[in-house]
Amino acid sequence: MVPLHAACVLLSLAPLLVHGVPPIWTQPEQVHLSYAGAPGSMVVTWTTFNKTESKVEYGLLGGRLFEMSASGDATLFVDSGEEKRKMFIHRVTLTDLKPAATYVYHCGSDEGWSDVFLFTALNDSSSFSPRFALYGDLGNENPQSLARLQKETQLGMYDVILHIGDFAYDMDEDNARIGDEFMRQIQSIAAYVPYMTCPGNHEAAYNFSNYRNRFSMPGQTESLWYSWNLGSAHIISLSTEVYFYLQFGQELLFKQYEWLKNDLEEANKPENRAVRPWIITMGHRPMYCSDDDQDDCTKFDSYVRLGRNDTKPPAPGLEDLFYRYGVDVELWAHEHTYERLWPVYGDKVYNGSRERPYVNPKAPVHIITGSAGCRERTDKFNPNPKEWSAFRSTDYGYSRMQVLNATHLYLEQVSDDQYGKVIDSIWVVKEKHGFSAWL
Numbered sequence: 223m224v225p226l227h228a229a230c231v232l233l234s235l236a237p238l239l240v241h242g243v244p245p246i247w248t249q250p251e252q253v254h255l256s257y258a259g260a261p262g263s264m265v266v267t268w269t270t271f272n273k274t275e276s277k278v279e280y281g282l283l284g285g286r287l288f289e290m291s292a293s294g295d296a297t298l299f300v301d302s303g304e305e306k307r308k309m310f311i312h313r314v315t316l317t318d319l320k321p322a323a324t325y326v327y328h329c330g331s332d333e334g335w336s337d338v339f340l341f342t343a344l345n346d347s348s349s350f351s352p353r354f355a356l357y358g359d360l361g362n363e364n365p366q367s368l369a370r371l372q373k374e375t376q377l378g379m380y381d382v383i384l385h386i387g388d389f390a391y392d393m394d395e396d397n398a399r400i401g402d403e404f405m406r407q408i409q410s411i412a413a414y415v416p417y418m419t420c421p422g423n424h425e426a427a428y429n430f431s432n433y434r435n436r437f438s439m440p441g442q443t444e445s446l447w448y449s450w451n452l453g454s455a456h457i458i459s460l461s462t463e464v465y466f467y468l469q470f471g472q473e474l475l476f477k478q479y480e481w482l483k484n485d486l487e488e489a490n491k492p493e494n495r496a497v498r499p500w501i502i503t504m505g506h507r508p509m510y511c512s513d514d515d516q517d518d519c520t521k522f523d524s525y526v527r528l529g530r531n532d533t534k535p536p537a538p539g540l541e542d543l544f545y546r547y548g549v550d551v552e553l554w555a556h557e558h559t560y561e562r563l564w565p566v567y568g569d570k571v572y573n574g575s576r577e578r579p580y581v582n583p584k585a586p587v588h589i590i591t592g593s594a595g596c597r598e599r600t601d602k603f604n605p606n607p608k609e610w611s612a613f614r615s616t617d618y619g620y621s622r623m624q625v626l627n628a629t630h631l632y633l634e635q636v637s638d639d640q641y642g643k644v645i646d647s648i649w650v651v652k653e654k655h656g657f658s659a660w661l
Contacts, residue, residue, distance in 0.1 A: 247271030248333035250312070252405035252436075254412030256419075257382070259440030259450040261346035262319045264416065266329050267438045268312050268336060269405065270296070276312035280327035283340060287326060292316050299435040302428035303397035313438050319343035339413040344381065348497045350453040351627065356384040357620035358422060358506060358555020361391035361596030362404045366618040367638045368595065372410045380415055380622075382452065386555040387422025387462075387506030391596045393432035401432050420459040421446060422506035422556065429470045430463070447478050449485050455500040455625045456489045458482070458549075462507040462556075465525040465537065466518075475537050482540070486547035490656060499628045499655040501549045508554035508590050509541055510563060512607035512614065517557070520604065522569065541567065544586060548656035551631065553623075555592035558601040559616050560635050562646060563588040566610040572660070579612075581651040584660050589633060591621040613646050629653060 252269040266278050276296050279288035294314030301307045314329065322345045328336045344352075355371060374380065393401030411417065418439065425433035430446070439445035439459065449458045460482065464475040488494060489501055509527035511519040518524045529539035544552065545567050564571045565583035573579035580587060593600055593616070600616045607614070617637040624632045634647035652659060 248274045248331070250330040250334060250336040251409075252402065253329060253336050253339065253409050254405065255341055255414070255416045256438050257344055257416040257440065257450060257452075258315050259448070260317070262317060262321065262343065264316045264319060264341065264343060265438045266314045266316065266327065267436075268329050269402070269436075270310050270312065270330075270334070271308070273298075273310050274312075274333045275331035276314055276329075277331055278314040278316060278327055278329045280316065280325050282320075283324040283326050288328070297435070299431075301394065301398035302431060303394060305397040307397050307399075309398075309402075311435055321345040321347065341414055342378075342381070344416070344452060348454050349627070352381045352453045352455070352625055353379065354382050354384055354623040355380045355620055356386060356504070356553055356623055357591050357594035358386035359388040359558055359592040359596050359598075360385065360408075360594040361388075361598075362400050362407065363391065363597040364595050364599070365407065366595030367620050368407060368411075370636070370638055370642055371620065375411045375414050383411060383415055383417045384504055384553065385417060385419045386504050386553055386591065387420050388424040388555065388592070388596070389419075389422070389433070390424075391598070392424045392427060393436065394427035398432060401436065405436065418450075418457075418459065419445060420504055420506060421461050421463055423463060423466065426463060426467055443481075446474075447481060449489075451498050453625045454498055454628045455502050456494075456498040458485060458501070458503045460503060460505040460540075462505045462526045465530060466507075468533070472533055472537075475533070479538055479540075479543070482543060486543065486549075490547050495656055499652070500551070500625055500631060501547070501655070502551045502553065502625075503544065503549055504553040506554065507556045508588065509552070510566060510569075510588055510608075510610060511554075511557045511561060511590055512604045512611045513557040513559055513561075513601045514604040515557070515601055519557075522608070545660070546657060548659055549586050550652060550655060551633075551650065552586050552588045554588065554590045557590050557592050558596070558598060559590065559593050559603065559614065560619060560621070560646070561590040561611060561615075562613040562633075562635075562648065563590075563610050564612045567660075569608070569610070571610050578651075580648050582653060582659070583650070587648075587650055589621060591635070593618050594620050595638070615645055617645065619645070
């Protein structure tokens with residue numbers, strides 16, 4: 223028998239006797255969906271920390287479980303922090319899904335499977351009336367709106383989530399562990415409905431590498447900008463950050479502008495605008511805002527709106543481009559508040575009429591929804607806003623949107639501080655779309 227004091231010595235040396243054997247991490251985590259942009263498709267993305275196969279097994283709800291399977295690829299992502307942590311991002315695209323059918327799925331490999339989730343395939347019909355939750359600036363710390371969003375998503379209240387920039391605060395922190403934790407937090411939303419994104423300023427570290435690697439948006443631009451169709455809407459996601467991080471390539475700014483111009487041109491072809499009359503944009507930093515934080519739009523000369531004259535050649539802003547192509551609704555975040563604007567162009571209000579400002583408005587409608595909850599808390603407002611500011615709230619919360627049909631779009635703001643109360647709502651009604659609607 224080993225004497226007690228000798229046993230204690232052995233125990234104290236135990237950590238030194240074990241040669242650091244790395245744990246095996248083949249279990250899928252951070253599962254999230256995105257729409258691939260093609261009818262009948264859905265992308266499933268997840269993470270493992272060891273290399274494994276990439277499989278999704280799925281089947282119709284009520285049918286035989288996992289009777290179908292699809293395979294994809296895993297990409298090695300090495301975070302640029304000190305530890306150079308490695309993770310494998312898996313992507314599998316499901317195709318030939320039946321519109322509006324509900325599927326049960328899990329993802330992984332024979333070395334480990336995720337929990338079982340379900341999703342409803344998007345309906346590609348232009349008569350579909352999709353329901354969205356939308357917000358920006360949701361953090362790992364103080365994510366106040368998250369619990370309500372999780373419950374509502376699992377109740378089936380939304381077809382799509384739009385996250386308009388600024389994730390986790392920040393995904394790169396603690397050698398990207400904060401990014402991992404945030405992706406685990408949103409799994410209870412994003413594994414059930416497509417989670418569509420655009421980059422914000424908080425993603426800038428290492429040239430937006432955490433954002434570009436973790437998300438799987440349509441197109442070939444590493445999720446920086448893209449467009450897609452749903453119901454009677456053509457939805458454009460863009461990077462406002464190309465105006466601010468010129469060190470990562472000024473050419474990105476011009477490349478995106480050219481892409482936006484071509485995309486809007488295509489969307490405005492009479493045969494396309496007839497089917498998808500609503501054009502909706504989402505980008506992180508707004509063109510207009512009345513927060514009192516001395517940020518870009520607070521000074522009323524936003525780069526996003528007016529462009530930059532300190533580049534060669536000068537960089538064009540987006541307000542004139544969006545106006546020229548009849549963009550109907552512009553969704554923004556970045557300011558940690560909610561603000562609804564009157565229809566505005568060139569710093570002036572262009573209401574449809576005094577009584578019904580959003581019925582046949584003569585300029586785009588802007589919504590700022592950046593108060594989902596993060597460690598930076600909510601912002602303060604300038605006490606003397608310009609005349610285009612219609613409604614403001616510093617409550618934590620998020621927005622909902624439904625594109626009802628070719629003429630009617632509904633928007634509302636939910637206050638999480640007031641237990642889910644709807645504190646603002648509007649109907650945007652348009653009998654005509656496109657540039658001629660402004661005249």
